[in-house]
Amino acid sequence: MTASLRDLHLCFEGMIPAIIATASADGVANVTHLSKVHLVDDEHVALSNQFFSKTVRNLTENPYACVLVVDPTTYVEYRLDLRYERTERRGPVFDRLQRDVEAVAALTGMQGVFKLRSADVYRVVALERHAGPDARDPGA
Amino acid sequence: MEIDDELAAFLQCEGSVIVATVGADGVPSASRAWGLRVLPDRGHVRVQLDAADAPAVADVDAGRSVAVTVTDVFSLRSVQVKGHASTTTRPTAADVLHGDRYRAGFLANIVEVEQVPEDLVLRLVPSDFVVFDMPIAEVFDQTPGPTAGAPLGATP
Numbered sequence: 438m439t440a441s442l443r444d445l446h447l448c449f450e451g452m453i454p455a456i457i458a459t460a461s462a463d464g465v466a467n468v469t470h471l472s473k474v475h476l477v478d479d480e481h482v483a484l485s486n487q488f489f490s491k492t493v494r495n496l497t498e499n500p501y502a503c504v505l506v507v508d509p510t511t512y513v514e515y516r517l518d519l520r521y522e523r524t525e526r527r528g529p530v531f532d533r534l535q536r537d538v539e540a541v542a543a544l545t546g547m548q549g550v551f552k553l554r555s556a557d558v559y560r561v562v563a564l565e566r567h568a569g570p571d572a573r574d575p576g577a
Numbered sequence: 578m579e580i581d582d583e584l585a586a587f588l589q590c591e592g593s594v595i596v597a598t599v600g601a602d603g604v605p606s607a608s609r610a611w612g613l614r615v616l617p618d619r620g621h622v623r624v625q626l627d628a629a630d631a632p633a634v635a636d637v638d639a640g641r642s643v644a645v646t647v648t649d650v651f652s653l654r655s656v657q658v659k660g661h662a663s664t665t666t667r668p669t670a671a672d673v674l675h676g677d678r679y680r681a682g683f684l685a686n687i688v689e690v691e692q693v694p695e696d697l698v699l700r701l702v703p704s705d706f707v708v709f710d711m712p713i714a715e716v717f718d719q720t721p722g723p724t725a726g727a728p729l730g731a732t733p
Binding site for chain 1 (some may be wrong): 603717
């Protein structure tokens with residue numbers, strides 16, 4: 438890993454939707470947007486589980502996911518390879534995600550529709566620059 | 578499966594096009610696509626990928642599962658199509674024209690929605706592309722909300 442997760446903190450502000458790819462146990466791909474990826478610590482991120490059920494179902498069968506996040510100030514895109522580690526239904530990470538979900542619901546007038554079921558925590562097993570200036574420069 | 582005119586038009590709406598592929602080890606890869614065209618039989622899509630996106634290109638070339646989601650950046654309506662692609666090839670002249678037109682439209686839409694300078698968004702755009710054709714095997718509503726993941730039907 439050439440950059441640390443904390444170097445990418447702007448990618449986790451929710452300014453630009455992220456992308457998550459997962460696969461079922463029998464190898465069927467799935468891809469969707471995520472409103473936000475949450476930075477937990479130097480090695481982990483969390484995703485809110487509301488009702489993206491196919492993604493969640495895939496991750497119960499196959500714990501690997503690939504996420505693309507974009508720095509909103511530079512439009513450099515980063516690829517995070519993730520491995521599911523645990524689910525939290527209370528505690529500080531859950532509370533932080535719940536506040537975000539409620540804020541988005543209030544902004545969109547969809548209170549009661551968007552409800553946090555759990556905060557799913559993933560270990561970042563690889564991180565690389567995926568697109569943007571110098572993305573293909575091995576020294577970048 | 579053959580999709581209807583409305584869905585074909587939506588898939589070509591110059592929205593965000595994102596792709597998932599799967600490696601031989603079952604590990605998924607996420608990518609952006611830079612053009613999508615519904616072929617005249619309305620049973621296949623032709624998708625443009627970053628030629629330098631080695632994992633995605635290799636996964637497509639291996640004939641494994643591919644998922645493509647198109648999102649209208651104004652309404653957030655999203656549709657996902659799935660299938661197994663054939664190998665990637667170089668774009669034809671028609672593909673180049675279509676890709677240029679798609680990217681100009683998509684970037685204009687992003688600039689309007691996000692209120693960001695176009696030269697900033699342009700940094701995401703690759704310089705070289707490959708294309709692949711994918712038979713549409715399944716279609717799903719992927720619009721954010723409780724109905725995300727619901728199957729959509731074929732043309733009667």
